[in-house]
Amino acid sequence: MKLQVALDRLPWDDCFTVIESVKDSVDFIEIGTGVIKEFGVGIIKEMKQAYPEKTLVADMKICDAGKHETALALDAGADITTVMGFAPLQTIKDCIEVANQADKQIMVDLLGIRNREKIEELVESGADLLSLHIGKDEQKSGGLDAEHFRLVEGLNDVQTAVAGGINQDSLPAFLEHRPDVIIVGSAITKAKNRKEAAKTIKGMIK
Numbered sequence: 001m002k003l004q005v006a007l008d009r010l011p012w013d014d015c016f017t018v019i020e021s022v023k024d025s026v027d028f029i030e031i032g033t034g035v036i037k038e039f040g041v042g043i044i045k046e047m048k049q050a051y052p053e054k055t056l057v058a059d060m061k062i063c064d065a066g067k068h069e070t071a072l073a074l075d076a077g078a079d080i081t082t083v084m085g086f087a088p089l090q091t092i093k094d095c096i097e098v099a100n101q102a103d104k105q106i107m108v109d110l111l112g113i114r115n116r117e118k119i120e121e122l123v124e125s126g127a128d129l130l131s132l133h134i135g136k137d138e139q140k141s142g143g144l145d146a147e148h149f150r151l152v153e154g155l156n157d158v159q160t161a162v163a164g165g166i167n168q169d170s171l172p173a174f175l176e177h178r179p180d181v182i183i184v185g186s187a188i189t190k191a192k193n194r195k196e197a198a199k200t201i202k203g204m205i206k
């Protein structure tokens, strides 16, 4: 199980300060959507140069122009970029095609998707890394639960990630579902002691 730290709503320099303090505990570094919107793909490039050994995830949340936007992220140094599961299937297929050609990967963000048939359609279209995600705004009215995990149960050759307000208290309930990637943002980036928070969470997922 891998730990992905999400860098959201942070100034440029803080993104690097955070990673410097948590790098020993995290496997994947995610440049959050808002950070990419604020600073552009230049921050993806600089992060990859600073931490080439880490898997870099660009949370582009693509929903159109799949080929172009995937190439933007991957050419800048991302190993994985995200496309929204509710995007047109053609967009998702285009993202996967570009990533496959570059021997990189697409993470399909299932934000808002609660339908098993839709997920099976995504898998048939080539999706092999799915992210169960409760967004910041949705978190106000509830978090991830067993129902979400049932959506991806028993799928063949598919890796799963889980994201959305995960912290040290909520994590144990997710671990029993054995996702491949645990995505944690605020519980690390907003912690008083980020290094300790990341170390504790990494220790829990081993």
Ligand SMILES: O=C(CO)[C@H](O)[C@H](O)COP(=O)(O)O
Pocket (backbone or CB within 6 Å): 006, 007, 008, 030, 032, 033, 059, 134, 135, 136, 163, 164, 165, 166, 183, 184, 185, 186, 187
């Ligand atoms: O994709 C995201 C927001 O769209 C976040 O990166 C993800 O939800 C993790 O952050 P947090 O743990 O703070 O919810």
